[in-house]
Amino acid sequence: MEIKNFYFKGIKISCCDIESSVQYTIDFINGNTGAGYICVTDTGNLVNAFKRNPALKKAINNSLLSLPDGRPLSVFAQLKGIKGIGRVAGPDFMKEVFRRSGGTELKHFFLGDTEEILQRICVKAKSEYAINICGTYSPEFNQVKDISNEIIMDKIKTADADFIWVALGGGKQEVWMMNNFKKLNKGILTGVGAAFRFYLGDIKRAPVFFQRIGMEWFFRLIQQPGKMTVRYFKTLPYFVFYSAGEIFKSKSKLIKN
Secondary structure, eight states, rough: OOOOEEEEEEEEOOOOOHHHHHHHHOOOOOTTEEEEEEEEHHHHHHHHHHTTTTHHHHHHSSSSEEESSSSHHHHHHHTTTTOSOOOOOHHHHHHHHHHHHSSSSSEEEEEEOOOOHHHHHHHHHHHHHHEEEEEEEOOOOOOSSSHHHHHHHHHHHTOOOOOEESSTTHHHHHHHHHHHGGGGGHHHHHHHTTTTHHHTTTOOOOOOOHHHHHHHHHHHHHHHHHHHHHHHHHHHHHHHHHHHHHSSSSSSEEEOH
């Protein structure tokens, strides 16, 4: 299955929706074509990659897929006449992969967050989707480097994992996946950030109405004002400004992976 991409300020965004992105992922795993990684790219990561973080830009642009996370990105794509794109939020993508792989021999590995969160997600995902969980690992805070990387990759290889769900924090996990995925012989790493906690209900998803009108960010701001105010202040105004300029440029070209 082929998925094309367009570029926003030089940052890759894949032209996909939930169905096509999950199908691509399943096909990649079943094709035994080695290892790769997927980035879930929201407006925050996009702005940070363009404005502040060259390593993040490189990580996103070298991924198998850069999923369009956030209604603003899909609206921008539609205004540019780009077809086949819909919002692919990390929690939704993860749950759909769970659903599609439940009851099969495909194996899941969970990396990041706390040991308590990992144990809870294993219990819930096994109960709801009957997925095959082959391992978990919660690295010590701020210790995902050097010798820790070797331990992590050895655990994933020993577990023979197909899907590796990585929750090491947005911006950090993408660069980590880029630097380490070649150590694996198989599997797809996906950086899902807070998706574990969304799935468990520790962080509430916005009502569907808020999601459809592109205001899920506001719902999360209400829940976590201290954390999210700074994050949104540093990114959302820039995205609006950049979008206004990009809208009036010539039609974006679609590029194969």
